[in-house]
Amino acid sequence: DVKVTQSSRYLVKRTGEKVFLECVQDMDHENMFWYRQDPGLGLRLIYFSYDVKMKEKGDIPEGYSVSREKKERFSLILESASTNQTSMYLCASTLDRVDYGYTFGSGTRLTVV
Amino acid sequence: AQKITQTQPGMFVQEKEAVTLDCTYDTSDQSYGLFWYKQPSSGEMIFLIYQGSYDEQNATEGRYSLNFQKARKSANLVISASQLGDSAMYFCAMRVRKGNTPLVFGKGTRLSVIA
Numbered sequence: 001d002v003k004v005t006q007s008s009r010y011l012v013k014r015t016g017e018k019v020f021l022e023c024v025q026d027m028d029h030e031n032m033f034w035y036r037q038d039p040g041l042g043l044r045l046i047y048f049s050y051d052v053k054m055k056e057k058g059d060i061p062e063g064y065s066v067s068r069e070k071k072e073r074f075s076l077i078l079e080s081a082s083t084n085q086t087s088m089y090l091c092a093s094t095l096d097r098v099d100y101g102y103t104f105g106s107g108t109r110l111t112v113v
Numbered sequence: 114a115q116k117i118t119q120t121q122p123g124m125f126v127q128e129k130e131a132v133t134l135d136c137t138y139d140t141s142d143q144s145y146g147l148f149w150y151k152q153p154s155s156g157e158m159i160f161l162i163y164q165g166s167y168d169e170q171n172a173t174e175g176r177y178s179l180n181f182q183k184a185r186k187s188a189n190l191v192i193s194a195s196q197l198g199d200s201a202m203y204f205c206a207m208r209v210r211k212g213n214t215p216l217v218f219g220k221g222t223r224l225s226v227i228a
Contacts (some may be wrong), residue, residue: 033215040122042204042220058215088156098146098210099165104158 003027006091006105013112019078021108023091029103030096032074034058034066037088037107049074050096081112115140117205119219126195127227133180134190134222136205144210147188149179152202152221161203164188192224200226 007022025032031050035043035058045058047066055066063085067075074093078085088109092102116139126132138147149161164172164179172179180189188207192199202223206216 031215035218040220043218045215048215090158092158094216098144098208099163101146101148101150101160101163101206101208102158102216103160104150107156109156 004091004093004103004105006089006108008108009106011108011110013078013081013110015082015112017078017081017112019081019110019112021076021078021089021091021110023074023076023093023105024072025074025093025103026072027093027103028071029093030071031094032068033092033094033102034064034074034076035090035092036060037090043090046076081110083112086110086112115142115145115207115209115217117207117217117219119205119222121222122220123223123225125225125227126192128197129194131191131193132195132224134192134203134205134224136188136190136219138186138188138205138207140186140207140209142209142211146208146210147179147181148206148208148216149177149188149190150204150206151199152204153198154201158204162190195226197226197228200224 004025033048034046049068065077091105145166147164151159162174178191202221205219
């Protein structure tokens with residue numbers, strides 16, 4: 001069964017910590033994405049990548065960075081976690097086709113205290 | 114830029130009845146795809162249905178159908194014979210036919226099915 005795997009389902013971190021959220025897909029998809037989801041705001045795009053070592057800013061990249069060293073892995077990094085980064089983080093991947101939707105991971109609920 | 118608008122933050126429907134979730138979109142591109150996703154309380158995002166901008170017929174997948182009105186730029190999701198398990202958040206999304214453009218999502222509609 002093809003899938004996108006996020007390394008943690010729940011995560012609690014302290015303010016100021018460096019946080020790594022990992023995402024791995026086994027479908028050989030070119031494109032990978034990181035979204036955050038907050039009540040009433042829907043899904044907001046943080047960063048995406050359409051190839052290894054390539055990255056593009058989404059709508060809300062501030063406070064985040066990403067890394068894509070291998071095609072199957074896309075990491076989201078919170079350089080210095082803050083309480084306003086408490087959220088649900090969703091990773092997704094897809095082929096470069098307009099008729100192909102995303103396959104999502106199960107999400108990481110991050111709490112920064 | 115693309116935009117998706119879902120005007121219903123929350124809706125209730127009686128079990129076994131049909132329900133329509135509204136979605137309007139805005140794009141200047143002629144070639145695009147429209148998607149609906151379901152998100153139960155578990156948090157996973159589940160793909161439901163897809164409609165291409167050049168598809169002449171409305172898409173259907175089991176109890177889900179997409180009422181596509183291109184001139185009005187609307188892509189409403191119709192769920193027939195609602196079940197308790199349909200209670201979830203529903204997101205409308207679109208993607209244009211340009212290389213590597215991300216899906217743009219609406220803010221979602223929370224559907225509650227009442228027994």
